[in-house]
Amino acid sequence: MDAAGSQVADECAQYAGQYQNGFITTCGGNLLCSKIIHLITNHQVKSQVSKVLHECERKMYKSVAFPAIGTGQAGQSSAKVADEMLDAVVEFARQKSVQHLQTIKIVIFQTNMLTDFYESMKKRKDSDSSTAESWLSVLKYFFEGRKQPSEKKKFMILEKKVHLVTFQICGESQEKVDATESWIKDLILKEQFENTISDEAIESFDETHIAILEGLQRVKQVNIQILNKLSPPEIKISGISRDVCSVSLEVQEMVQQIKSTEEEQSKAELLHNLVEWRYPGSNNSFVAFDKLTNMQLEHAKMAKKLHLNIRIKKKNYQVDLNTLKATDDQGKTINLQRVIKDEGKR
Numbered sequence: 001m002d003a004a005g006s007q008v009a010d011e012c013a014q015y016a017g018q019y020q021n022g023f024i025t026t027c028g029g030n031l032l033c034s035k036i037i038h039l040i041t042n043h044q045v046k047s048q049v050s051k052v053l054h055e056c057e058r059k060m061y062k063s064v065a066f067p068a069i070g071t072g073q074a075g076q077s078s079a080k081v082a083d084e085m086l087d088a089v090v091e092f093a094r095q096k097s098v099q100h101l102q103t104i105k106i107v108i109f110q111t112n113m114l115t116d117f118y119e120s121m122k123k124r125k126d127s128d129s130s131t132a133e134s135w136l137s138v139l140k141y142f143f144e145g146r147k148q149p150s151e152k153k154k155f156m157i158l159e160k161k162v163h164l165v166t167f168q169i170c171g172e173s174q175e176k177v178d179a180t181e182s183w184i185k186d187l188i189l190k191e192q193f194e195n196t197i198s199d200e201a202i203e204s205f206d207e208t209h210i211a212i213l214e215g216l217q218r219v220k221q222v223n224i225q226i227l228n229k230l231s232p233p234e235i236k237i238s239g240i241s242r243d244v245c246s247v248s249l250e251v252q253e254m255v256q257q258i259k260s261t262e263e264e265q266s267k268a269e270l271l272h273n274l275v276e277w278r279y280p281g282s283n284n285s286f287v288a289f290d291k292l293t294n295m296q297l298e299h300a301k302m303a304k305k306l307h308l309n310i311r312i313k314k315k316n317y318q319v320d321l322n323t324l325k326a327t328d329d330q331g332k333t334i335n336l337q338r339v340i341k342d343e344g345k346r
Contacts, residue, residue: 003030003031004028004029004030004031004036005029005030007027007029008026008027008028008029008030008036011026011027012024012026021051021055022039022040022042022047022048022051023037023038023039023040023048023051023052023055024037024038025037025038025055026038033065034061035059035061037052037055037056039052039069041070041073041074043070043074043076045069045070045076045080045081045084045085045088046084046085046087046088047088048069049066049069049084049085049088049089050088050091050092052064052066053088053089053092053101053104054092056100056101057098057099057100057101060100061100061101062100062101062102062103063101063102063103063104063105064101064103064104064105065105065106065107066085066104066105066106066107067106067107067108068081068082068085068106068107068108068110068113068117069081069085071110071113077116078110078112078113078116078117079116079119079120081116082113082116082117082119082120083120085106086106086117086120086121089104108274112302114267114270114271114274115267118266118267118270167181167184169181169184191240191241192238192239192240192241193238193239193240193241193244193245194236194237194238194244195236195237195238195244195245195248196234196235196236196237197234197235197237197248197251197252197255198230198232198233198234199232199233199255199259200232200233201255201258201259201262202226202228202232202233202234202235202255203228203232203233204258204262205226205254205258209254210226212250212254213226213235213251216247216250220239220240220243220246220247221239221240221243222237222238222239222240222243222244222247223237223238223239224236224237224247225237225238235251237251264292264295265291265292267295268291268292268294268295269291271291271294271295271298272288272291272294272295273341274340274341275294275298275338275339275340275341276288276289276294276338276339276341277289277293277294277297277298277336277337277338277339278336278337278338278339279312279326279334279336279337280334280335286337289310293310293311296308296310297310297319297321297336297338298338300319300321301321301338305321306320306321306322307319307320307321308321310326312326312334315328315329316328316329317334319336324336324337324338
């Protein structure tokens with residue numbers, strides 16, 4: 001309210017007691033917006049968000065930004081608030097009558113709430129309808145970062161040289177020869193096993209992962225097929241049971257590592273939209289850290305750690321997280337910046 005200015009405060013006092021549907025609307029005051037919708041706390045977050053969205057559509061507003069409603073003095077959990085707010089947005093986006101409201105933002109300044117909102121977004125990623133996706137595009141960019149469309153990778157074909165073994169069976173009669181042949185086939189089949197691993201992360205396998213698979217195929221009694229045209233892609237492993245099991249575990253570890261890396265990058269992108277750490281550049285300017293280092297610095301700061309070791313321009317530095325000073329191995333000290341981005345201005 002202080003940032004909005006006295007005009008907004010005066011209008012709130014004027015309209016007090018005249019609110020309908022649980023909110024009143026004032027001018028934007030000193031803030032970079034045309035209107036401010038003030039909600040009356042009632043702990044019904046989903047209902048409140050829904051009413052505001054419909055009011056924005058009725059007034060033909062093109063954009064709206066919400067704080068994390070109810071997580072302040074109302075004391076509601078950020079996980080519950082995240083689910084209710086995003087439920088309201090998804091339900092609103094699915095309505096075909098919506099024509100005017102184009103951009104919906106949720107602005108979070110408390111970094112400890114990021115995980116709850118991020119997880120709530122992830123739950124909806126696979127279930128959003130095509131209609132809702134267009135309305136949630138801004139939210140997805142905010143939480144996950146804009147992703148470039150991935151090109152289908154041309155995987156190398158895993159070739160395996162097979163050494164044939166020939167059995168010559170001699171016996172007193174054709175019946176005994178047939179029985180022996182059947183017995184040998186049964187022994188071979190008992191040792192054979194096949195396992196299929198299906199995951200979207202397989203699409204992200206690069207030449208390094210392919211080389212690892214080729215190495216496994218050479219040293220183990222297995223055959224590996226990559227079925228990348230399927231959705232989701234699959235890796236089929238067949239061969240001696242014990243080797244199939246051990247290779248499957250290694251492939252699953254590779255898949256999990258890719259998924260963990262992608263999730264870490266998404267979290268780093270999310271945090272970068274809220275807080276940006278910078279180091280001195282040229283001409284008295286400051287340069288933003290890469291997103292992963294930015295996240296490491298912010299997490300260390302929030303965890304109230306005293307120091308963190310990082311690299312700046314290929315040199316080692318120890319950062320004092322209280323003074324925001326970084327010292328290299330020769331004792332030279334530089335000042336860092338920690339900038340809170342104001343997503344509420346538009």
